Amino acid sequence: MGSLEPGLNTTALHPSRTGFQESSLTLEKQDHEPKGGAGWELVDRTSIRDPTHTPERSPPSVYLSCFDMLFTEDSGWTLKVPEGAHVTPMRLEQRKEPEQCPLIDSQGLCLSPEMDYQIEDRSLEQVQTMVVGEVLKDIETACKLLNIPPDPMDWTPGNVQKWVLWTEHLYRLPQVGKSFQELSGKDLCAMMEEEFRHRSPLWGDVLYAHLDIWKSAAWMKERSSPEVSKFIGSDEVWSATEADSSCSGQPIHLWQFLKELLLKPHKYGRCISWLNKEKGIFKIEDSAHVARLWGIRKNRPAMNYDKLSRSIRQYYKKGIIRKPDVSQRLVYQFVHPV
DNA sequence: GAGCAGGATCTGC
DNA sequence: GCAGATCCTGCTC
Numbered sequence A: 001m002g003s004l005e006p007g008l009n010t011t012a013l014h015p016s017r018t019g020f021q022e023s024s025l026t027l028e029k030q031d032h033e034p035k036g037g038a039g040w041e042l043v044d045r046t047s048i049r050d051p052t053h054t055p056e057r058s059p060p061s062v063y064l065s066c067f068d069m070l071f072t073e074d075s076g077w078t079l080k081v082p083e084g085a086h087v088t089p090m091r092l093e094q095r096k097e098p099e100q101c102p103l104i105d106s107q108g109l110c111l112s113p114e115m116d117y118q119i120e121d122r123s124l125e126q127v128q129t130m131v132v133g134e135v136l137k138d139i140e141t142a143c144k145l146l147n148i149p150p151d152p153m154d155w156t157p158g159n160v161q162k163w164v165l166w167t168e169h170l171y172r173l174p175q176v177g178k179s180f181q182e183l184s185g186k187d188l189c190a191m192m193e194e195e196f197r198h199r200s201p202l203w204g205d206v207l208y209a210h211l212d213i214w215k216s217a218a219w220m221k222e223r224s225s226p227e228v229s230k231f232i233g234s235d236e237v238w239s240a241t242e243a244d245s246s247c248s249g250q251p252i253h254l255w256q257f258l259k260e261l262l263l264k265p266h267k268y269g270r271c272i273s274w275l276n277k278e279k280g281i282f283k284i285e286d287s288a289h290v291a292r293l294w295g296i297r298k299n300r301p302a303m304n305y306d307k308l309s310r311s312i313r314q315y316y317k318k319g320i321i322r323k324p325d326v327s328q329r330l331v332y333q334f335v336h337p338v
Numbered sequence B: 001g002a003g004c005a006g007g008a009t010c011t012g013c
Numbered sequence C: 001g002c003a004g005a006t007c008c009t010g011c012t013c
Helices: A065-070 A124-146 A155-169 A185-190 A193-199 A202-221 A228-231 A254-262 A289-297 A305-318
Strands: A001-006 A025-029 A033-046 A046-051 A077-081 A270-278 A281-284 A333-335
Touching: A001 A025, A025 A193, A124 A202, A124 A254, A124 A289, A155 A185, A155 A202, A155 A289, A185 A202, A193 A202, A254 A270, A254 A289, A254 A305
Parallel strands: none
Antiparallel strands: A001 A077, A025 A033, A025 A077, A033 A046, A270 A281, A281 A333
């Protein structure tokens, strides 16, 4: 049994990347029983299932993409793969609209349509709820960073471009944005998977799968699952009326953006982190990554750290950011830490 | 070479 | 006009 390193992006399991034929995957966590027992297998490019599943025992499938969030160092979850394992994409031939999404059950969890029954495995249910919560939080974070609405149906062509750039970044895709120019969110949502593949033969299916998750999340948000809300917490629940400048269409300032990243250490701790939160001293650990994120946020693909740092230095005169008393490379300090 | 400092100019809102 | 983005020169580590 080999194991995939925490932090692994599950697109590494994408059959087009791996050439795998079939798979048996197990989710494991220290002090927890492995989930799935005999293992999980890939159902399609976005979901995995317990091959030993019976309706009475366990949910048949979960979004594979959801588990991206589980493979973080602080989550403790590890995806185990048997030596020489292969992954087979068992395509869902009859993809349904989000209202009938086969991967979402009647309670808003990432389950299949045959899930109209009680799940006896409570811990597994909790994992499901946690996964959904993580997906919603992840999308919420992306919305804030990109300043786009959570529902793809509301996207302008500019929003679509930001989202495509974001997806390119997330899945390490080559540039495919030009293939989706001038499309609104409604246009994008109306497109079938074949059209995604037509526009981008190599990566259209990845974009389609990622969009499908966003569409499903918007659908879940609309249904306001109490289970999911409970997990996410009151301060994290989506709210259209939430007084959040970064989601209200107002342009975000660079210093606000940096603080947003610093507020999500579980996601961005590897690229930016506090050295002394009380004094507002932070370090840009991965300058290229932070610049890339800022470029995506501002729809400036040519952004780099040289330009970003120049913008930071503009804050010196304004008294927003300065270099700490003991100047260090890539270390800055908010003049008025909160 | 990468990062830092700051001037000058351009751009989008 | 503002807030960056871009380009630049010169400097430090």
